[in-house]
Amino acid sequence: MDNPIQLTEKAQLEIRSTLEANKIPDTYGLRVGLRGGACSGSFLLGFDTATEHDQAYLIEGIKVLIDKRHLMYVIGVSVDFEEGANGSGYTVSAAEKLK
Template identity: 60%
Template sequence: MTPANPIRISTLARQEIADTLRIHKIPDTYGLRVGMKGGGCGAQFLLGFDLPTENDHVYTIESIKVIIDKRHLMYVIGTEVDYEETEAGSGFTLVK
């Protein structure tokens, strides 16, 4: 059984994702991929736009298509996608 909404997306992140999709004319067949890169102590969160495969679960969270590899699901449950603007720059963050 998979959770209904395994991750959260902040209001600001949701707006930035929608703007990015629109501005770059990314087709609606793509979604926001959330996962892990690497393994062990060196594992890092992965975030980007991608097409789903047969190894993925696809969710609609706050009107955003989210793609999570079945093997990564247990590692990203409870994660929040946020967007931060600081003096050093701006970008998406993933916080568990």
């Protein structure tokens, strides 16, 4: 399978910077998943270790962990990092699905 999600250049830089600044061990990866129900849930991002339910991907040199139960809901999302007047943070947006 191709990479299920996209990481923008800004997100990649910020993820690498966070990993280095916090001396996060190589055993951790970026977890992308859902919080709450599939239809009404929100996206979840964070650094975590893999569990037996995870599928691991190497995307642009960054280890990404996705719970196999969440995979179908996160395929095609794009993770970005934005800086604005209201602060900065990661954003997750669903790509347009092909019809």
